[in-house]
Each structure stands twice: as structure tokens, then as C-alpha cells.
Amino acid sequence: MRFEGKKIVYIDMDHVLCDYEAGFNAHQTKYPELAYPQSQPGLYIGLDPMPGAVDAFKWLSAQPELEVFILTSPSEKNPHCYSEKRQWVEKYLGMETVNRLIISPHKDLNRGDYLIDDNVAGKGQDHFEGELIHFGSEQYPNWQSVTTYFSNLAAR
Numbered sequence: 428m429r430f431e432g433k434k435i436v437y438i439d440m441d442h443v444l445c446d447y448e449a450g451f452n453a454h455q456t457k458y459p460e461l462a463y464p465q466s467q468p469g470l471y472i473g474l475d476p477m478p479g480a481v482d483a484f485k486w487l488s489a490q491p492e493l494e495v496f497i498l499t500s501p502s503e504k505n506p507h508c509y510s511e512k513r514q515w516v517e518k519y520l521g522m523e524t525v526n527r528l529i530i531s532p533h534k535d536l537n538r539g540d541y542l543i544d545d546n547v548a549g550k551g552q553d554h555f556e557g558e559l560i561h562f563g564s565e566q567y568p569n570w571q572s573v574t575t576y577f578s579n580l581a582a583r
């Protein structure tokens with residue numbers, strides 16, 4: 428088995444690594460006549476990282492006991508979403524992270540230990556075999572709370 432002895436961590440993109448809310452609002456202002464402004468290219472690559480997300484991703488990736496991947500579900504009706512997510516990863520996390528990007532509408536099919544996601548269901552999160560870290564919840568409101576959780580785990 429690959430990654431033997433390591434804990435596999437998956438991280439969602441929208442609302443977790445990427446500030447989808449701010450980006451969507453800006454895109455809506457740009458295309459006020461459209462019911463689905465995400466249908467227009469430029470939304471996904473234009474998203475800013477969530478506060479602390481880039482540093483937290485790098486910190487988690489540097490932990491020797493962890494293998495970190497991005498597990499994001501696509502906006503299936505918008506093909507540009509697939510390529511823009513890939514571009515976003517290169518832009519903010521570097522070419523070395525592109526190989527860690529998994530785009531899947533069925534998150535439960537990926538085996539692993541942790542899934543950091545703002546949704547608890549809808550794309551298989553509720554059937555994920557590992558522990559769901561509910562980003563944006565009271566327990567994990569931001570990246571600092573998530574890295575604190577992992578540093579406490581490592582110290583045990």
C-alpha cells in the first residue's frame with residue numbers, strides 16, 4: 428500500500444482553501460443579468476485564498492506523518508471549473524501540488540483519514556471513511572483551529 432504508516436488528509440477547495448463567497452459576489456456584480464454567474468470563466472481562478480489557507484496547507488504538507496491532498500468536487504455544468512481549479516492550485520500552492528489535486532463528485536470513494544470540508548454531505552462527505560473536520564463550524568471556524576488540532580494530534 429502506498430503511503431504506509433502515513434495519515435492521508437484531504438482538503439476541500441471552495442470555502443476552505445478558496446474564498447468562494449467573496450469571489451462569487453464579485454462575479455455576480457460583473458454579470459448581474461445571469462442567474463448562474465459561475466457559468467462564466469474567471470470565477471474559480473479569480474478566487475482569493477481563505478485567510479491562512481496557503482500557510483496552513485504548507486504546514487500540514489510539511490508534517491512527516493501526513494500526506495496531504497486536495498479533494499474538490501467540480502461544478503459539473505461548467506467545464507472551465509475543472510481547468511481553473513488546476514490553475515488555482517499552481518498559482519497559490521505551486522506546481523509541486525498540482526499532482527495532489529483530485530477533482531471528484533464522490534468524496535467517499537477516496538480512502539483516507541481526514542477530510543477537511545465545509546460541507547458535511549452532498550458529495551459523499553457523510554460516507555467518508557475517515558474523520559470529517561467540518562471547516563467553518565464552531566469547532567473549526569478557521570485555519571488556525573485546524574492546524575492547532577493537527578499539532579495537538581502530533582504531540583500525543
Ligand SMILES: [Mg+2]
Nearest residue numbers: 439441442545
Ligand atoms: Mg466546499
